[in-house]
Amino acid sequence: MLDETIIAISTPPGYGGLGIVRLSGRKALRIARKIFRLRRKTWREVEPRALVLGEIYDGEKKGLIDEAFLAYFPAPRSYTREDLVEISCHGSPVVLEEVVRLGTKAGARVAHPGEFTLRAYLHGRVDLIQAEAVNDLIAATSLAQARISLGQIRGGLSRHIGALRDQIVELMSLVEGAIEFTDDGLGISPKETTGRLETALRTVQKLISSYRAGRAMTEGLELAIVGRANVGKSTLFNALLDQERAIVSPYPGTTRDYLRETIKIKDSFFHLIDMAGLEDSPHPVEKEGVKRGGELASQADGILLVLDASRRETLADLRLVDRFKPKKTILLFNKSDLPRKIDQPKCLALNRKTRWLEVSALIGKNLEALRNAIYDDFALRQDGNDEVLLHLRQKLLFEQVASCLEKALSLLRDGYSEEVWAEEIRRILPLIGQLTGEIRVDEVIDNIFSRFCVGK
Numbered sequence: 001m002l003d004e005t006i007i008a009i010s011t012p013p014g015y016g017g018l019g020i021v022r023l024s025g026r027k028a029l030r031i032a033r034k035i036f037r038l039r040r041k042t043w044r045e046v047e048p049r050a051l052v053l054g055e056i057y058d059g060e061k062k063g064l065i066d067e068a069f070l071a072y073f074p075a076p077r078s079y080t081r082e083d084l085v086e087i088s089c090h091g092s093p094v095v096l097e098e099v100v101r102l103g104t105k106a107g108a109r110v111a112h113p114g115e116f117t118l119r120a121y122l123h124g125r126v127d128l129i130q131a132e133a134v135n136d137l138i139a140a141t142s143l144a145q146a147r148i149s150l151g152q153i154r155g156g157l158s159r160h161i162g163a164l165r166d167q168i169v170e171l172m173s174l175v176e177g178a179i180e181f182t183d184d185g186l187g188i189s190p191k192e193t194t195g196r197l198e199t200a201l202r203t204v205q206k207l208i209s210s211y212r213a214g215r216a217m218t219e220g221l222e223l224a225i226v227g228r229a230n231v232g233k234s235t236l237f238n239a240l241l242d243q244e245r246a247i248v249s250p251y252p253g254t255t256r257d258y259l260r261e262t263i264k265i266k267d268s269f270f271h272l273i274d275m276a277g278l279e280d281s282p283h284p285v286e287k288e289g290v291k292r293g294g295e296l297a298s299q300a301d302g303i304l305l306v307l308d309a310s311r312r313e314t315l316a317d318l319r320l321v322d323r324f325k326p327k328k329t330i331l332l333f334n335k336s337d338l339p340r341k342i343d344q345p346k347c348l349a350l351n352r353k354t355r356w357l358e359v360s361a362l363i364g365k366n367l368e369a370l371r372n373a374i375y376d377d378f379a380l381r382q383d384g385n386d387e388v389l390l391h392l393r394q395k396l397l398f399e400q401v402a403s404c405l406e407k408a409l410s411l412l413r414d415g416y417s418e419e420v421w422a423e424e425i426r427r428i429l430p431l432i433g434q435l436t437g438e439i440r441v442d443e444v445i446d447n448i449f450s451r452f453c454v455g456k
């Protein structure tokens with residue numbers, strides 16, 4: 001497959017000021033010479049990585065297609081590490097498609113999605129993490145995300161992973177030395193091994209926890225708005241969306257199904273879910289709504305728990321505070337434009353760690369503070385670490401690494417011999433190999449590159 005020379009339009013579809021066609025492979029220059037006629041230079045005079053002026057020429061029909069610039073990047077100093085040619089034309093879909101057609105007639109094959117980057121990976125110019133980051137940068141929805149992806153393209157995360165692998169390799173060699181020469185006292189003490197494993201585990205856990213921030217930027221996090229009927233959930237939902245999406249009424253039980261809408265706060269997305277009041281109801285439709293609401297809430301990334309501060313708290317309120325204690329929650333004392341009747345300390349006593357705010361969804365009091373709290377609690381990176389995981393694939397592999405480290409630590413603590421816990425550490429290197437793509441799993445590779453656009 002790598003013998004073939006590939007061609008594709010690298011700029012987005014549609015009309016534009018410029019359009020770029022790329023060729024990569026051994027015959028890239030030979031093919032370019034068949035379809036591109038230089039204006040003032042001979043091909044001998046064409047310098048690497050410099051633009052030369054010319055025209056696209058159809059040799060068969062003796063017709064001119066466009067005026068264009070060409071740049072030649074000889075291997076290995078190119079994006080793909082192969083001979084690569086870029087032709088910049090006017091951004092006309094008709095012209096660009098004709099250039100591709102001429103290129104294929106001259107011996108190139110139309111590239112698959114992501115095939116240029118795939119080649120960069122197969123030739124070892126980038127690892128899998130860097131390749132994934134290329135697509136992330138293109139698809140970034142905020143400058144913050146773009147910055148993270150650029151850092152990963154430049155190898156930030158890969159170096160981090162490399163350092164982790166080095167730590168594991170070093171530990172393995174010490175341990176294996178100890179297994180072989182038990183009597184010579186060449187080994188490593190259990191205390192030092194524990195210390196090293198714990199350090200590695202901390203690094204890995206930090207990365208795993210960064211995935212939440214990563215997902216907030218890419219897919220968005222689910223936040224369920226829960227509370228009893230009539231406390232103002234739908235009013236709050238509408239206020240945060242800045243539109244009248246949900247029906248608000250003074251009658252309890254108005255919202256029976258659920259609504260889901262997305263808001264953006266800073267660089268992150270949140271899917272707000274408004275649902276029926278979570279409390280027992282005799283009405284069958286409401287009952288079903290309550291059941292579904294409970295399921296949605298338990299699956300959500302976070303909870304906005306709304307209480308009506310203008311009334312005395314009920315047992316149902318207190319039950320909800322207690323029920324969502326294990327989840328990341330922000331407690332909201334709504335209707336704070338009215339005189340307060342609720343016993344705040346009593347509610348807060350049930351979940352001392354939770355963040356809380358007095359708001360009024362009706363008059364918009366403290367909503368900006370709520371937006372900031374949502375961002376800080378759910379999307380902000382708590383450790384100030386630069387590395388952020390943007391892919392579930394990466395997070396799942398790191399979780400496997402963490403579980404090996406944890407197992408090794410617990411076996412070590414329980415006094416098992418090296419042979420036993422070293423087995424767990426040994427499992428880590430193949431996992432790291434899959435992360436960086438050093439170990440190639442075809443399905444994973446196909447999956448990653450099929451998400452790219454053609455021409456990248």
Ligand SMILES: Nc1nc2c(ncn2[C@@H]2O[C@H](COP(=O)(O)OP(=O)(O)O)[C@@H](O)[C@H]2O)c(=O)[nH]1
Nearest residue numbers: 230231232233234235248249250335360361362
């Ligand atoms: N005074 C006041 N009334 C509110 C506030 N939020 C909601 N309400 C009123 O409370 C009633 C129930 O609101 P709704 O959003 O439908 O509650 P839900 O059943 O929890 O979705 C409506 O009459 C709202 O206008 C608030 O902050 N202050």
Ligand SMILES: [Mg+2]
Nearest residue numbers: 233234254255
């Ligand atoms: Mg409602």
